[in-house]
Amino acid sequence: MDPKILxxxxxxxxQRKYIEPSFVKGDxxxxxxVTTVQDITNSTVIIAFEDSANNTFLDDCTNTGANTxxxxxxxxxxxxxxxxECQIAIYxxxxxxxxxxxFFYTVIKDISDKAVQASDNLPxxxxxxxxxxxxxxxxxxxSTVPDDxxxxxxxxxxxxxxxTHDQTIDKNSNDAYLHRTLADKEKLDGVxxxxxxxxxxxxxxxxxxxxxxxxxxxxxLEGVEDGAEVNVNPDWNATIGDAEILNKPTTISGYGITxxxxxxxxxxxxxxxxxxxxNVATFGDLPVVDLTVGDVYNVLDSGINYAWxxxxxxxxxxVEALATAxxxxxxxxxxFSxLEGVExxxxxxxxxxxxxxxxxxxxxxxxxxxxxxxxxxxxxTTTDNFSxxxxxIEMASYRxxxxxxxxxxxxxxxxxxxxxxxxFADGTIISGKQPSIxxxxxxxxxxxxxxxxxxxxxxxNTNENFIGDLSSLSAITYYLRLLNCTNITGDLSSLSAITYYLNLANCTNITGxxxxxxxxxxxxxxxxDNTNISATDMDSTLIAYSLCTKDNxxxxxxxxxxxxxxxxxxxxxxxxxxxxxxxxxx
Amino acid sequence: xxxxxxxxxxxxxxxxxxxxISNEEFDNGGKDVMGVPVSITxxxxxxxDMEEIV
Numbered sequence: 014m015d016p017k018i019l020x021x022x023x024x025x026x027x028q029r030k031y032i033e034p035s036f037v038k039g040d041x042x043x044x045x046x047v048t049t050v051q052d053i054t055n056s057t058v059i060i061a062f063e064d065s066a067n068n069t070f071l072d073d074c075t076n077t078g079a080n081t082x083x084x085x086x087x088x089x090x091x092x093x094x095x096x097x098e099c100q101i102a103i104y105x106x107x108x109x110x111x112x113x114x115x116f117f118y119t120v121i122k123d124i125s126d127k128a129v130q131a132s133d134n135l136p137x138x139x140x141x142x143x144x145x146x147x148x149x150x151x152x153x154x155x156s157t158v159p160d161d162x163x164x165x166x167x168x169x170x171x172x173x174x175x176x177t178h179d180q181t182i183d184k185n186s187n188d189a190y191l192h193r194t195l196a197d198k199e200k201l202d203g204v205x206x207x208x209x210x211x212x213x214x215x216x217x218x219x220x221x222x223x224x225x226x227x228x229x230x231x232x233x234l235e236g237v238e239d240g241a242e243v244n245v246n247p248d249w250n251a252t253i254g255d256a257e258i259l260n261k262p263t264t265i266s267g268y269g270i271t272x273x274x275x276x277x278x279x280x281x282x283x284x285x286x287x288x289x290x291x292n293v294a295t296f297g298d299l300p301v302v303d304l305t306v307g308d309v310y311n312v313l314d315s316g317i318n319y320a321w322x323x324x325x326x327x328x329x330x331x332v333e334a335l336a337t338a339x340x341x342x343x344x345x346x347x348x349f350s351x352l353e354g355v356e357x358x359x360x361x362x363x364x365x366x367x368x369x370x371x372x373x374x375x376x377x378x379x380x381x382x383x384x385x386x387x388x389x390x391x392x393x394t395t396t397d398n399f400s401x402x403x404x405x406i407e408m409a410s411y412r413x414x415x416x417x418x419x420x421x422x423x424x425x426x427x428x429x430x431x432x433x434x435x436x437f438a439d440g441t442i443i444s445g446k447q448p449s450i451x452x453x454x455x456x457x458x459x460x461x462x463x464x465x466x467x468x469x470x471x472x473x474n475t476n477e478n479f480i481g482d483l484s485s486l487s488a489i490t491y492y493l494r495l496l497n498c499t500n501i502t503g504d505l506s507s508l509s510a511i512t513y514y515l516n517l518a519n520c521t522n523i524t525g526x527x528x529x530x531x532x533x534x535x536x537x538x539x540x541x542d543n544t545n546i547s548a549t550d551m552d553s554t555l556i557a558y559s560l561c562t563k564d565n566x567x568x569x570x571x572x573x574x575x576x577x578x579x580x581x582x583x584x585x586x587x588x589x590x591x592x593x594x595x596x597x598x599x
Numbered sequence: 600x601x602x603x604x605x606x607x608x609x610x611x612x613x614x615x616x617x618x619x620i621s622n623e624e625f626d627n628g629g630k631d632v633m634g635v636p637v638s639i640t641x642x643x644x645x646x647x648d649m650e651e652i653v
Contacts, residue, residue, distance in 0.1 A: 567646065571636065580630045587622035587639045592646040594638030595617065598630070 016042035024050040025111030043086040065095025415460040418481035429469040431462030467491035510534035518542040526550035528557035535561040542571040552579040559585040571595035
């Protein structure tokens with residue numbers, strides 16, 4: 014006998030109606046094969062049973078694949094005749110993972126053995142009896158026949174039920190009556206012609222009105238609050254509908270603004286402000302009646318605006334003050350006249366403190382010469398008018414004046430370049446390089462030449478007749494030759510930094526160190542033979558020269574001495590091309 | 600002016616003589632010469648009197 018098998022395909026997310034099979038009481042080869050939509054590889058399908066006597070049983074299915082399992086029905090769930098309710102679900106770790114799906118089967122009585130035993134001699138008859146007996150079992154109790162069996166049907170539940178007749182055409186095109194239950198008829202009546210069985214997709218849910226929604230739509234709906242609406246643009250003028258703005262404020266305070274004036278307050282304030290009323294020709298034309306505080310008129314002849322203050326006309330322009338050093342204002346008539354008298358682009362010039370002194374110019378004219386107080390002081394402290402004049406010329410800044418203090422005798426100085434002019438005590442003025450005259454008496458000879466010219470000053474053969482001092486020659490910056498001027502005195506420090514030639518050979522009274530040289534401002538040729546310069550001053554002079562940047566110079570000091578202090582200076586100079594000669598180390 | 604070269608210097612000079620030393624000789628002992636007039640030139644040659652070229 015083949016085993017009895019119930020094949021179930023179960024989707025635990027849905028309720029389905031399954032066919033209701035029958036198992037014979039006491040059979041042991043009965044199986045329920047379950048095919049699940051869900052993967053049960055790591056789960057267990059458990060089936061609970063409750064028979065007609067309300068006995069309950071529980072059994073685990075044996076997994077036979079990722080989505081399949083089977084259960085061999087044990088005898089205890091086949092022992093009680095009647096309808097058995099089964100509930101199936103997927104469990105994992107004793108936790109139910111799915112909904113419970115219910116189905117039913119029926120346990121029927123096994124009467125075959127009895128029938129066979131009762132007709133051993135007629136096995137065919139026994140079989141027939143068995144089949145009839147099974148049919149009777151299937152029919153159930155038909156002994157209770159309704160009073161009117163017409164239109165009645167004894168159904169699978171062993172109950173009489175109403176049936177109906179419907180005229181139809183059989184496969185042979187014959188009109189015939191088909192017998193159906195009323196429930197089947199009602200069900201059939203509700204099915205449209207050509208209707209197909211539609212199985213709702215897994216990802217579709219259905220509401221109570223049988224409207225279908227996808228999962229995405231369902232999630233969207235779940236996220237929408239009850240009564241939610243799409244955005245509505247409020248309309249100030251709308252009086253109905255969603256766009257209507259309710260509780261619109263009608264006052265300033267209604268907006269929550271507390272620092273604004275309301276209409277009454279503004280009206281009160283405006284009532285007291287100036288109100289321009291028009292123009293009148295003169296002050297006397299201003300109105301005297303129907304006046305309100307704040308009325309303003311422009312008086313044309315003065316351009317002044319007047320405001321009525323309740324009792325009189327007030328010049329609201331006030332009185333503009335005169336300008337001061339710190340405040341803008343009007344200009345006085347005096348200042349206006351003063352400004353008008355200043356020429357365009359005039360410069361501010363401060364006249365120095367001057368006094369007048371009477372001098373005779375070169376033409377013998379007595380005239381006034383304007384001098385500064387400083388110049389006047391020089392003039393007053395000098396008795397020599399020529400000296401005064403040269404001083405003044407020098408102060409004019411375009412000529413250099415040198416005073417040469419001379420004894421009587423040959424005056425043989427020369428000055429090359431610079432348009433030299435020589436002025437002698439008797440008023441003689443000689444313009445030229447070398448006057449070469451004999452002075453009859455000691456005097457101051459003045460040499461004037463153009464400022465900025467590198468002139469050459471040479472005593473030539475004047476020699477001992479020059480009785481001046483080096484300090485009077487401080488203006489010389491390029492070339493000075495006072496050879497054999499044995500009576501000249503002075504210190505080398507009173508000279509400027511001569512840049513080319515300095516010859517004071519045999520000026521036996523000259524002393525001091527020549528240290529004011531610097532950079533390239535040092536004589537390329539220096540002769541200091543037979544002077545009165547000490548060894549210490551000579552050391553200082555050599556050291557100063559060595560600190561300059563000029564190379565290849567000549568320094569001669571025959572008859573003079575130096576010490577070891579200047580050893581390094583001499584070494585430095587000679588290493589840079591200088592010749593240092595005539596010095597005796599002491 | 601009579602110049603006596605450093606290599607010929609015997610320790611004394613006659614009147615009118617001057618010891619002539621090069622820069623190198625000055626650095627190598629010449630600077631220690633005392634009591635006699637010395638002319639030191641870069642190359643030890645006699646100095647040229649520059650006065651006439653002014």
